[in-house]
Amino acid sequence: MMEYARMKFYCDESRCIECDGCSIACAEAHELPVGISRRKVITINEGIPGKEFSTSVACMHCTDAPCEQVCPVDCFYIREDGIVLHDKEKCIGCGYCLYACPFGAPQFPRDGAFGAKGAMDKCTMCAGGPLETNSEKERHLYGQNRIAEGKVPLCAAMCSTKALLVGDAQSVSNIFRARVAARGKGANAPYGWDKAYKNQ
Amino acid sequence: MKKYLYMFIATLALASVAWATESQIWGEMRIQNILGYGQEESLKLGVLFTFLQSKYFAWIFLAVLIGVPTVFFVHYKLVGPKVFPHSHKKHYAFNLFHRTVHQIAAISFLVLVPTGFIIVFGDFFGGGTLVRMAKNLHGIFTIPFAIVVIPMALMWLKEALFNFEDVKWFMILGGYLSKEKQIINATQFNAGQKMWYWVAILGGITMILSGAMMFFLDFKMEMLHNLTGLSQIDLLRVAAIVHNVMGFAVVALFITHVYMSMFAIKGAVNSIITGYVEEEEVKFLHNAWYKKLKEKGKF
Numbered sequence: 001m002m003e004y005a006r007m008k009f010y011c012d013e014s015r016c017i018e019c020d021g022c023s024i025a026c027a028e029a030h031e032l033p034v035g036i037s038r039r040k041v042i043t044i045n046e047g048i049p050g051k052e053f054s055t056s057v058a059c060m061h062c063t064d065a066p067c068e069q070v071c072p073v074d075c076f077y078i079r080e081d082g083i084v085l086h087d088k089e090k091c092i093g094c095g096y097c098l099y100a101c102p103f104g105a106p107q108f109p110r111d112g113a114f115g116a117k118g119a120m121d122k123c124t125m126c127a128g129g130p131l132e133t134n135s136e137k138e139r140h141l142y143g144q145n146r147i148a149e150g151k152v153p154l155c156a157a158m159c160s161t162k163a164l165l166v167g168d169a170q171s172v173s174n175i176f177r178a179r180v181a182a183r184g185k186g187a188n189a190p191y192g193w194d195k196a197y198k199n200q
Numbered sequence: 201m202k203k204y205l206y207m208f209i210a211t212l213a214l215a216s217v218a219w220a221t222e223s224q225i226w227g228e229m230r231i232q233n234i235l236g237y238g239q240e241e242s243l244k245l246g247v248l249f250t251f252l253q254s255k256y257f258a259w260i261f262l263a264v265l266i267g268v269p270t271v272f273f274v275h276y277k278l279v280g281p282k283v284f285p286h287s288h289k290k291h292y293a294f295n296l297f298h299r300t301v302h303q304i305a306a307i308s309f310l311v312l313v314p315t316g317f318i319i320v321f322g323d324f325f326g327g328g329t330l331v332r333m334a335k336n337l338h339g340i341f342t343i344p345f346a347i348v349v350i351p352m353a354l355m356w357l358k359e360a361l362f363n364f365e366d367v368k369w370f371m372i373l374g375g376y377l378s379k380e381k382q383i384i385n386a387t388q389f390n391a392g393q394k395m396w397y398w399v400a401i402l403g404g405i406t407m408i409l410s411g412a413m414m415f416f417l418d419f420k421m422e423m424l425h426n427l428t429g430l431s432q433i434d435l436l437r438v439a440a441i442v443h444n445v446m447g448f449a450v451v452a453l454f455i456t457h458v459y460m461s462m463f464a465i466k467g468a469v470n471s472i473i474t475g476y477v478e479e480e481e482v483k484f485l486h487n488a489w490y491k492k493l494k495e496k497g498k499f
Contacts, residue, residue: 035223042231057234066246069254072319073327090327092335094319095417099437100250102237104230108417116336117417195238 004080005168007125008197009156010176011056013190014183015163018043018054022155022164026058026123029154030143036107038123039155044191053191056155056164058123059084059105060196067097067106081168083125088141093117102195125166126153169197224420224432233433245430245437257444261320264452272459279379283466284484289499290476293388298355301348302472305400308345311337313451339415346408353401359388360398365488366391374485376464381484388489392460396453403450410439410446 018041026032026039039058045051061084068076068084075090076097086097097120098106108117128145131138138145146153156166165172176190189199225233236242294302318325318334325331369391375382384390389397413419413436424435461469465485471477479499482490493499 037226040226040230044231044235057230066250066254070250071323072258073322073325073331075327087327092319092322092327092332094322094335095414095436096253096440098225098417099433099440100246100253102234102246104225104234104433107226116339116415 004082005170006082007061007166008082008169008172009058009060009125010165010172010190010193012161012163012165012176012179013053013055015161016041016054016056017161017163019160022056022159025154025158029126029146032121032143033109036109036121038105038107038121055191056159057103057105057192058155059101059125060103060192061123061125062102062196063198066100066102070096070100072096077130079127083127083147085124085127085129085142086120086122087130088119088121091119093119103192126151223418225418229432233431236431236434243430243434245434245441249437249441252441252444258320260448261317261444261451264448264455265317268452268455269459272455272463275376276463279377281464281466282376282381282485284478284480286467286470286478288479290478291482291493291498292475293477294472294475296475299472299475301352301355304344304348305352308341308348309454311341312345313454315341316447316451339411342408342411345404349401349404349408356389356397360394362391362394363387366394383483383487384485385488386486387492388486390486392456396457399449399453403446406446407443407450410443413439414443 020041023037023039023041027037030038032038039056041054041056043052043054045053061082063082065076065078065084067086068078071086072094073090073092075087076084077086078084093108093116095106095108095117098104098108105122106120107122108120110116111118124142124145126144126146128134128138128148129142131141133148134145144154151157153166156164159165165175193199222228237246238244315334315338318331319338322331325334365385365387369384369386372382374386374390374392375384417436418432425431428435428438430438461472465481467478468481471481479490482493
């Protein structure tokens with residue numbers, strides 16, 4: 001059997017300059033409706049000297065993803081490389097995944113009947129959905145499937161300071177360690193890793 | 201009553217205004233929403249909700265759905281129904297207003313309960329259109345129930361207050377465990393009915409409010425944050441937990457209510473349809489009320 005790499009996001013807090021480029025690149029690449037942003041840059045401890053930092057958050061594609069555990073219609077599926085995807089045609093827009101998510105990632109466009117919440121939308125790590133790869137319908141519902149084309153997810157590809165990285169766990173860890181060693185500080189795991197990857 | 205109605209309308213109005221303004225979940229508030237997740241000093245509601253929803257809620261609903269009717273099936277086979285003659289004198293106990301309010305609530309429940317189960321067992325039904333439709337109906341049929349719940353609460357409040365006789369009723373479970381017809385000294389509503397009244401009214405209002413929170417999701421109510429100190433997503437987590445837990449009680453007693461009126465006391469359901477209660481039923485099952493009615497020269 002083939003061993004799959006575990007795909008992870010890593011945002012280097014000492015490199016992120018809060019330019020919001022990742023968020024806009026994502027929204028444009030996937031032609032997201034207004035009001036939906038799968039990725040968002042947040043600044044934590046704003047105004048507190050020495051403690052303030054910015055980071056980019058989206059779906060972290062967690063290990064044992066809580067969203068997948070709570071979904072009443074079981075619309076989530078986790079790829080062998082760890083990418084957490086969902087079936088928008090199964091999703092009923094109940095909101096449970098949002099309550100389970102540590103990162104506030106699932107969003108709900110109000111396009112259902114009587115202003116009800118429509119199917120959930122979140123970051124796919126540019127890996128599309130359960131439909132035929134690179135089909136028109138997949139693109140319409142989930143956005144680009146760059147992974148299938150062998151490309152890096154757009155947010156990380158365009159990050160100007162290379163703060164945001166995405167890749168297999170081993171490569172990401174190597175870069176993280178190298179950067180920490182070079183800086184001689186900041187050995188703490190980046191924001192969200194404890195919740196998403198249980199620090200593994 | 202008007203005050204509550206205004207409060208309810210204000211809640212809806214506030215919620216719809218919130219759509220147009222800044223998001224309480226994904227905007228600036230996102231930091232507040234996600235920073236506390238799983239931290240020692242927080243209530244760990246995200247972890248708690250995930251644990252309960254993934255491990256327990258659906259199973260408890262399944263246990264209620266199968267368990268409660270099974271108990272009643274066994275009761276029906278072993279003890280059997282109580283049959284009272286329907287040819288005797290009758291008393292007009294429920295006027296048109298009572299019946300209309302009750303019937304609107306009844307129709308709402310007949311939609312709310314099955315659609316709720318379809319959502320809970322959504323994976324069994326394969327998700328998609330059917331379950332989405334159930335979710336929408338679950339929301340729409342909340343409206344008629346929300347309209348009648350306060351009038352219903354007020355019109356039966358006096359009869360639903362517990363008294364000392366109710367303790368005795370609970371000790372013998374209203375005499376429903378014996379085949380004999382016993383004289384039960386209950387007023388217009390016995391302790392079981394009173395229990396259902398409180399679960400349907402207080403539980404029902406809780407279901408409406410927690411359900412509305414989850415439906416509107418991205419609403420803004422400063423008051424709730426100040427009162428509870430919870431972030432928007434934490435409020436929603438509380439709403440989801442409360443909605444499920446209260447759901448167990450409401451569904452269990454709803455099934456009981458249907459069983460008692462349709463099967464356990466043969467034909468008792470007719471009283472809420474026609475408005476007339478049977479003399480024999482009242483005499484045996486609601487003797488305190490019977491005596492009162494007799495004094496007034498009814499029957």
